[in-house]
Amino acid sequence: xxxxxxxxxxxxxxxxxxxxxxxxxxxxxxxxxxxxxxxxxxxxxxxxxxxxxxxxxxxxxxxxxxxxxxxxxxxxxxxxxxxxxxxxxxxxxxxxxxxxxxxxxxxxxxxxxxxxxxxxxxxxxxxxxxxxxxxxxxxxxxxxxxxxxxxxxxxxxxxxxxxxxxxxxxxxxxxxxxxxxxxxxxxxxxxxxxxxxxxxxxxxxxxxxxxxxxxxxxxxxxxxxxxxxxxxxxxxxxxxxxxxxxxxxxxxxxxxxxxxxxxxxxxxxxxxxxxxxxxxxxxxxxxxxxxxxxxxxxxxxxxxxxx
Amino acid sequence: xxxxxxxxxxxxxxxxxxxxxxxxxxxxxxxxxxxxxxxxxxxxxxxxxxxxxxxxxxxxxxxxxxxxxxxxxxxxxxxxxxxxxxxxxxxxxxxxxxxxxxxxxxxxxxxxxxxxxxxxxxxxxxxxxxxxxxx
Numbered sequence: 001x002x003x004x005x006x007x008x009x010x011x012x013x014x015x016x017x018x019x020x021x022x023x024x025x026x027x028x029x030x031x032x033x034x035x036x037x038x039x040x041x042x043x044x045x046x047x048x049x050x051x052x053x054x055x056x057x058x059x060x061x062x063x064x065x066x067x068x069x070x071x072x073x074x075x076x077x078x079x080x081x082x083x084x085x086x087x088x089x090x091x092x093x094x095x096x097x098x099x100x101x102x103x104x105x106x107x108x109x110x111x112x113x114x115x116x117x118x119x120x121x122x123x124x125x126x127x128x129x130x131x132x133x134x135x136x137x138x139x140x141x142x143x144x145x146x147x148x149x150x151x152x153x154x155x156x157x158x159x160x161x162x163x164x165x166x167x168x169x170x171x172x173x174x175x176x177x178x179x180x181x182x183x184x185x186x187x188x189x190x191x192x193x194x195x196x197x198x199x200x201x202x203x204x205x206x207x208x209x210x211x212x213x214x215x216x217x218x219x220x221x222x223x224x225x226x227x228x229x230x231x232x233x234x235x236x237x238x239x240x241x242x243x244x245x246x247x248x249x250x251x252x253x254x255x256x257x258x259x260x261x262x263x264x265x266x267x268x269x270x271x272x273x274x275x276x277x278x279x280x281x282x283x284x285x286x287x288x289x290x291x292x293x294x295x296x297x298x299x300x301x302x303x304x305x306x307x
Numbered sequence: 308x309x310x311x312x313x314x315x316x317x318x319x320x321x322x323x324x325x326x327x328x329x330x331x332x333x334x335x336x337x338x339x340x341x342x343x344x345x346x347x348x349x350x351x352x353x354x355x356x357x358x359x360x361x362x363x364x365x366x367x368x369x370x371x372x373x374x375x376x377x378x379x380x381x382x383x384x385x386x387x388x389x390x391x392x393x394x395x396x397x398x399x400x401x402x403x404x405x406x407x408x409x410x411x412x413x414x415x416x417x418x419x420x421x422x423x424x425x426x427x428x429x430x431x432x433x434x435x436x437x438x439x440x441x442x
Contacts, residue, residue, distance in 0.1 A: 282319030
């Protein structure tokens with residue numbers, strides 16, 4: 001078992017009487033790149049803010065590199081990189097001034113070459129003022145400032161939000177560069193599942209503050225499956241398949257999405273109901289995430305009548 | 308090297324299996340010959356902008372199925388085809404691909420005989436081309 005660098009135990013946060021994070025238990029081992037997923041309002045930012053010691057948990061606790069997040073020492077903070085949602089930087093400063101400012105917090109570990117290389121690669125200049133930069137450029141500066149101290153643990157809150165596809169790809173390149181140096185651990189939240197698929201090897205999914213999944217990306221990919229079952233006659237009235245997430249029917253076709261159900265179990269159920277065909281449908285990570293996190297809704301938003 | 312691999316994120320096919328599939332195809336087409344070295348895991352990961360563990364996983368699968376061999380300290384190399392093996396899952400996957408070709412053919416009104424003769428022609432041309440490359 002490798003060393004745990006990020007841990008939460010029973011982590012809970014209430015805003016007034018609304019529970020935003022509900023008894024979250026997480027253990028992220030060293031070297032892991034973890035995509036932190038959940039729909040809007042699932043509690044991701046609140047969790048990250050508690051991890052960074054910016055918010056006090058209502059109950060439970062969390063720790064980074066073995067140090068309780070309520071009492072993060074400067075020595076521990078120096079080993080953790082944090083990218084905030086929206087890349088908030090001091091707007092009146094020039095890139096070079098911001099570098100000096102940030103560097104003062106990491107006196108013995110600032111990788112000047114890495115910072116300069118990144119600024120050059122992103123086609124920025126140190127004399128540019130932050131307030132004159134685009135969202136994408138601010139994200140790039142923010143990544144360079146965060147990676148230059150060589151953090152052991154990197155926590156990023158939706159770092160690619162609002163960035164165009166090309167800048168997002170460059171941002172991912174920066175992150176991959178960090179990963180390929182050994183022993184770096186990353187937790188990042190994102191809504192762009194294609195990015196998560198490229199970068200993460202593990203995913204944590206929360207919904208309404210509750211932990212829904214914590215597994216390798218590969219496990220998640222192989223656990224959520226959709227089948228299309230064709231019946232000769234009527235579809236069975238009761239769809240009692242273990243692990244059923246969603247089902248939809250059309251004539252003698254039944255579409256079921258299941259989690260953690262073996263292929264044999266589905267086949268057996270289909271055969272018992274007199275199905276003549278049962279085949280697996282292709283799902284990408286985004287489809288899987290939607291199936292996994294969306295509640296079953298009655299009715300439809302748009303109910304067109306075709307004439 | 309390595310630039311022939313094209314990763315598509317957001318595809319139903321996991322990234323590691325896209326890599327496995329494309330390397331297998333490159334081997335089948337003779338683009339990667341016996342004894343040729345695959346790029347280092349970290350290098351390929353940075354080029355493709357993906358997690359190195361994903362590349363490592365693809366290499367492991369290629370090694371388990373005998374397509375490559377890893378020599379500690381020196382890298383991962385393409386093996387001799389005689390050492391490779393396939394299992395029922397591989398045969399199934401192949402059968403599914405053939406099924407989709409058959410469906411396409413029938414939907415275009417191409418007869419079974421025509422398809423078989425087309426298959427044989429293509430197979431012969433493919434084998435001939437690859438032998439040509441090796442010489």
